[in-house]
Amino acid sequence: MTYQPPIEEIEFTLRHVVGLDRDMAEGRAGDLSDDLLTAILAEAGRFASDEIAPLAAGGDKEGARFSDGRVTMPKGWTALYKAWREAGWNGLAAPAEHGGQNLPVSLSVAIAELWNGASMAFGIGPTLTMGAVEALEAHGSDHLKTLYLPKLVSGEWMGTMNLTEPQAGSDLSTLRTRAERQGDGTYRIFGQKIYITYGEHDLTDNIVHLVLARLPDAPEGVKGISLFLVPKFLPDEAGNPGPRNDAFCHAIEHKLGIHASPTCTMIFGDGRGESGEAGAVGWLVGEENKGLACMFTMMNSARLMVGIQGLGVAEAAYGKALAYARERRQGRANLLAKDRAEPASREMVPIIEHPDVARMLLRMKALVTSARAIAYCCGHAIDRERHAQTEEEARFWRERANLLTxxxxxxxxxVGVDVASLGVQIHGGMGYVEETGAAxxxxxxRIAPIYEGTNGIQAIDLVTRKLPQSGSQSVRAxxxxxxxxxxxxxxxNEAGFGALAERLHEALGDLTETTDQLLQWLNEGRMGDALAVATPYQRLFALTAGNVYLAKAALADEAGSARLALAVFMADSLLTETSGLKREILQGGENLSAAREALQ
Amino acid sequence: MTYQPPIEEIEFTLRHVVGLDRDMAEGRAGDLSDDLLTAILAEAGRFASDEIAPLAAGGDKEGARFSDGRVTMPKGWTALYKAWREAGWNGLAAPAEHGGQNLPVSLSVAIAELWNGASMAFGIGPTLTMGAVEALEAHGSDHLKTLYLPKLVSGEWMGTMNLTEPQAGSDLSTLRTRAERQGDGTYRIFGQKIYITYGEHDLTDNIVHLVLARLPDAPEGVKGISLFLVPKFLPDEAGNPGPRNDAFCHAIEHKLGIHASPTCTMIFGDGRGESGEAGAVGWLVGEENKGLACMFTMMNSARLMVGIQGLGVAEAAYGKALAYARERRQGRANLLAKDRAEPASREMVPIIEHPDVARMLLRMKALVTSARAIAYCCGHAIDRERHAQTEEEARFWRERANLLTxxxxxxxxxVGVDVASLGVQIHGGMGYVEETGAAxxxxxxRIAPIYEGTNGIQAIDLVTRKLPQSGSQSVRAxxxxxxxxxxxxxxxNEAGFGALAERLHEALGDLTETTDQLLQWLNEGRMGDALAVATPYQRLFALTAGNVYLAKAALADEAGSARLALAVFMADSLLTETSGLKREILQGGENLSAAREALQ
Structure with missing residues (x-):
């Protein structure tokens, strides 16, 4: 089965859970109208299912190939990318002055779900370009903006983010890549970067690397990091790619998945460029030693986009498993529970009829739908900040986006990992065979919980940076x-809503109580307690918020009871986790410390 | 890092949690002595880490290769298997009269953990041979026993189990493979089987297939299934492999993992054998139309052995992640929570120092250790049945083994999937790169929750067949x-034990209450309610039993507090699930049925 884009569900979520309907009515959604929203989603869905999805399996099997400094993308992918960017999908949320369409971020993330659902390996690439656009827009000189932004917004060139080094993964304070000032205002960059997504490929004429490096006289640690723009080919003033810069891909990783997404080791400044002397030519973005601030600009949306990757894959896995469970026949209803010796006289039933399969599918659907709401609402907070009328309003929504990120x-x-794993399980033996696509x-x-800040680091960020925002007013609001x-x-006053509300209030009570406790520990400087339980707290928070969003969808749904049933199911079989999580969280770090001696 | 066999932990579990010490003292462990136990485990550990583990990565990369009906095993694997069986590891628990060593099943499963920890793809093969030994021993004619058992017990030949067909996965009632009676007491087999593990390979001179098929006059459904022994080469009376039988591998699957374990499509009876006419020559095992009973003989131990596969991989993933977390340095203590701008003047710490990494490792350790206890105790119940003095005692332990299976x-x-996934997470970006081995x-x-009865089917089996055993006396005992x-x-009267006991009693209360409810539903014929919540009940049961076993280990441990700390950690961060699970279970199937309309 190919990918079935969940267009109606996406549109419903945008309009009624995120609140795009109200934004449109109140003039906060630019040129977006009812019809335009529907049309854009339909066309994006068509492109995802008809153009991208058919190349996903081949892209995985063939993978990106490396040879002699060059990366060749899988068969058909260069034409696919060209068709995609020529259809105007790259600059959806980019500012109009650089050729973008200035549509809401919430809509652009919804559409990104479709690309990632059709092929995560494809969906990742443009995310990096978008990050480069944001960094340049916020911090780049006019010269850099004029030269690079139109190409990046159109997708004619793609962008990359070069942060990680072998000794500097989650902790950037030990970066070693160095930058040397030249007389002409440019810099020369020397060093090695690893895990650079789409660091080299043949999709575009040029690639724009954003590189974190350290100046010779920079302070130690993260206060001494600067950001540089390093193009693969040095463009002339008209934007025509010229001499090859001294920035080369050294190798690509053989990974568990996203095989068509080249993960590159990049070497800057080993003397292979065409510019005469060693060192990759770079331009400063923002101020010297303020590189980390520039990175933070990109970080919220980059993290959100990784969330969207997980969401897209989860939805694809759910759709695939649902289709399989409706088609595959095995056992009569309740056969496995009855006398096995009974003759198989009646017809076999689709496996979706078996309660355990239905339970797995509902779990998948509840997780996907609640994850979607959280991710889109995060995008929406970014929109609201952009359209804020006052600094107070801007701050409110900026902090909301920070909190939700x-x-x-x-x-x-x-959810992407859990739902994809359930998808394999529903397929049974077929799920373990690569041909099926579930595997x-x-x-x-599996990569999405790791990169762009591991989920453990997200939990630390949530607890130690986001809860205390504005003296905890942001989280309380x-x-x-x-x-x-x-x-x-x-x-x-309808059947189902009452019991659902009771469960939501109970979970919200658990969330409030643990939030209070964490804030108290932070105030008391009991960081060890807060850090020890940050991950269970993050899950408690997300489950509760996610289930509330399902309830919000049910409240808005005039068409029937399916959304209410899903919200109730989640409350009865996933939100049941919150009491145990609360218990775990309120213990703090004591038992964790005590248990360390068991690690042998 | 290569595989570090957890010999001491295994020995402790066998002696003090399973109770092998008492068995040895009370004469229920055959020739096993303290010294012999220690020596066997040490030697098995050495073989696993020094001989098997070094070939695991190559086996995965190269995989089993198929060409023209033949399967070639990865480089070094044939010699490895030969060394392994010549060392006598194959017949560990097999009866002495056929050349086995008659050691306890609990010990043989513990040792199987080591093979699977070193390489699950290697560990699987002998499991199938063991299944064939059990089936023949219980149901085979003297002729078949004399001819085949010595070769299978020594491992000179390997066995396979041929159950699944494309239309008959979990539900065997629709099997189509047919068997025709010949005048000479043999049968001819015709049909296709899929997912046949080690169905073809070049490790041994002969392969002994056990095949489920249907006689022309057989009743419909599972009452019409018979079991046949179909050798790859037809042996003469002296056991020398003769003419090639009409049983060929048609293809092998390209799978997510266990690449070195060939998963074969087998075709029986398409006329390619050397016996003159079409049809694979087979011999009946047991009685006609009683094949399913023969399969049930093997099922308990086959299912237990799959559990051991999951356990072995989980332990390997834990050991690997622990070693990595001790070596990899990143961040200063609590860096991520403090002011990022602070200069990195102090040395970086191993990531195990970060609370969230320690939490993941402890979760892994608790899951692995509790899973080990459950699996070994299941093997022990099989031992106790074998050594029973009375039919009553035999029944008690047979039902215990049934319950625990x-x-x-x-x-x-x-646990294998969850722990391996956490292992990838702890490795960060390195975990996603295949070279590291975590992926x-x-x-x-990922296959282990699927084959040999999906875990959903295990839950159904637990609830509908095992709880009602002897009018629920088995589960109550x-x-x-x-x-x-x-x-x-x-x-x-020691610190820690009191609070632990309280948590255990609470969880046991949840388990008892849900058990009562499920039994009541079964009595009332409310099968839909029981089936809807069988999976959460299975988890509640295993978490509780597993944590009790950790407590039992802590009670027996005179050396210190590490085992107590682990039991307490599990009680505080995993056993916390039970209250939510109970809540979910007690709801039964109502909300699941109501929520079905959300599946779209």
Missing amino acids: PLAKSFPTD RLLRDA YLAELREVAERASER | PLAKSFPTD RLLRDA YLAELREVAERASER
Whole structure:
């Protein structure tokens, strides 16, 4: 089966859970209209299912290939990328002045779900370009903006982010790549970077590397990091790619998944460029030694986009498993529970009829749908900040985006792995055979909880940086909003809503109590307690928020009871985790410390 | 890093949790002595780490290769298997009269953990041989026993199990492979089987297929299935392989993992044999139409052995992640929580110092250790049945083995996937690169929850067949034993034990309450309710039993507090799930049925 884009579900979520309907009505969505929204989603869905999805399996099997400094993309991928960018999909949320379409971020992440659902290995590439656009827009000189932004917004050139070095993964303070000032305002870059996604390929005429490096007189640690733009080919003033820069791919990784996405080791400045002397020519982005601030600009949206990768794969895995479970016949209803010796006189039933299979599918659907809501709402907070009328409003939404970012990165990526794994399980033996495609989704999904800040780092960020924002007012305002949805469910005088509201209130109580405890520990400087339980807290937070969003969808749905049933199912079989999580969280770090001696 | 066999932990578990010490003292362990136990484990550990583990990565990369009906094993594997069987490892638990060593099953499964930890793809093969030995021993004619058992027990020949057909996976009632009676007492077999593990290879001179097929006049459904022995080469009376039988491998699967384990499509009877006419020559095992009963003979131990596969991979993943976390330095202590701008003046710490990494490692350790106890205790129940003095005692232990089998299959295999996935996470970006080996463990582990009865089917088996055994006396006796351990923890007047006992009693209360409810539903014929929540019940059961076993280990450990700390950690961060699981279980199937409309 090819990928079935969940267009109706996406549109419903955008309009009624995220609130794009209200944004459109109140003039916060630019030129977006009802019809345009529907048309864009339909066309993106068509492109994803008809153009991208058919190349996903081949891209995985063939993979990106490396030879002599060059990376060759799988068969058909260069034409695919060209068709994709020529259709205008690259600059969806980019500013109009550089050729973008200035559409809401929430819409652009929804559409990115489609690319990643069709092929995560394809969907990743443009994410990096988008990061480069954001960094240049916020921090680049006019010269750099004029020369690079139009090409990057159109997708004619792609961007990369060069952070990681062998000794500097999650901790950037030990970066060694160095930059030397030249007389002409440019810099020369020397060093090695690893795990550079789309660091080299043949999709575009040029590649624009953003590289973190250290100046000779820079302070130690992260206060001494600067950001440089290093193009693969040095363009002339008209933007025509010229001499080959001294920035080469040294090798690509043989990975568990996303085989068509080249993960490169990049070497800067070993003297192979055409510019005469050693050193990759680079231009400073922002100020010297302020590189980390530039990176932070990109970080929220980069993390959100990784969340979208997990979401896209999860949705694809769910759709695939659902189709299989409807088609595959095995056993009569309840056969396995009855007398096995009974003759198989009746017809076999589709496996979706078996309660355990239905349970797995519902779990997948609840996880995917709640993850989608969290991720889109994070994108929406970025939109709201952009359209803020006052600094106070801007701050409110900036902090909301900050708060939701670790949840929007970690929850959908954990869900991606869990749901893809359930998808394999539903396929049975077929799921373990690569030909079926279910296993590829699991292999692809597994990177997302790791890169762009591991999910453990997201949890630390959530607890130690986001909870204390504005003296905890940001998180409290969010919790109040969630409670308001639960209140509305309580007041809705219909079967199902009452019990659902009760469960939501209970989970919100668990979330509030643990939030208070964590804030208290932070105030008391009991960092060890906070860090020890950050991950279970992050899950408690996401499960609760996600289930509230399912309830919000049910409240908005006039068409029937399916959304209510899903919200109730989640409350009864996933939100049941919150009491145990609360218990674990409130213990803090004591038992963790005590148990360390068991690690042998 | 190569595989580090956890010899001391295994020996401790066997002696003090399983109770092999008492068995040896009370004469229930044959010739096994203290010294022999220690010596066997040490030598098996050496073979696993020094001989098998070094070939695991190559076996994965090269894989089993298929060409023209033949399967070639990866480089070095034929010599490895020869060395392994010549060292006498194959017939460890087999009866002495056929050349086996008659050692306890609990010890043989412990040793099988080592083979699977070193390479699951290697460890699987002998499991199938063991299944053939058991089936022949229990149901084979004297002629078949004399001819085949010595070769199978020594491992000179290997065995296979041929059950699955494309239309008959979990439900065997629709088998189509047919068997025709010949005048000479033999049968001719015609049909296609899929997913046949080690169905063809070049490790041995002959392969002994056990094949489920249907006689022309057989009743419909599972009452019409017979079991046949079909050798690859037809042996003469002296056991020398003769003419090639009409049983050929048609293709092997390209799978997510266990690449060195050939998963074959077998075609029986398409006329390519050397016996003159079409049809694979086979001999009946047991009685006509009683094939399923023969399969059931093998099923308990086959399911247990799959659990051991999951356990072995999980332990390997834990050991690998632990070694990495001690070596890899990243961040200063609590760096990520403090001011990032602070200069990195102090040395970086091993990542095991970060609380979230320690939490993941402890979770892995707790899951692995509790899964090991459950699996070994299941093997021990089989031992106790064999040594029973009365039919009553035999029945007690047979039912105990029956009860523990679904837990021993499902929990360690779920743990295999979860722990291998955490192992990838701890390795960060390195974990996603195949070279590291962490990803291979995840790929290998993923099949175990699927084959030999999916874990969903194990849950159904647990609830609908095992709980009602002897009018629920079997499960009640087991729960009483678990409670007795919790009581002993209560009575132990030492710090830590009291709180642990309280948590265990609480979880045991949840387990008892849900068990009662499920039994009541079964009595009332409310099968839909029981089936809907069988999987969460299976998890609740395994978590509780597993944590009780950790407590039992802590009670027996005079050396220190590490085992107590692990039991407490599990109680505080995994056993916390039980209250939510109970809540989910007690709801039964109502919400699941209501939520089906959300599956779209």
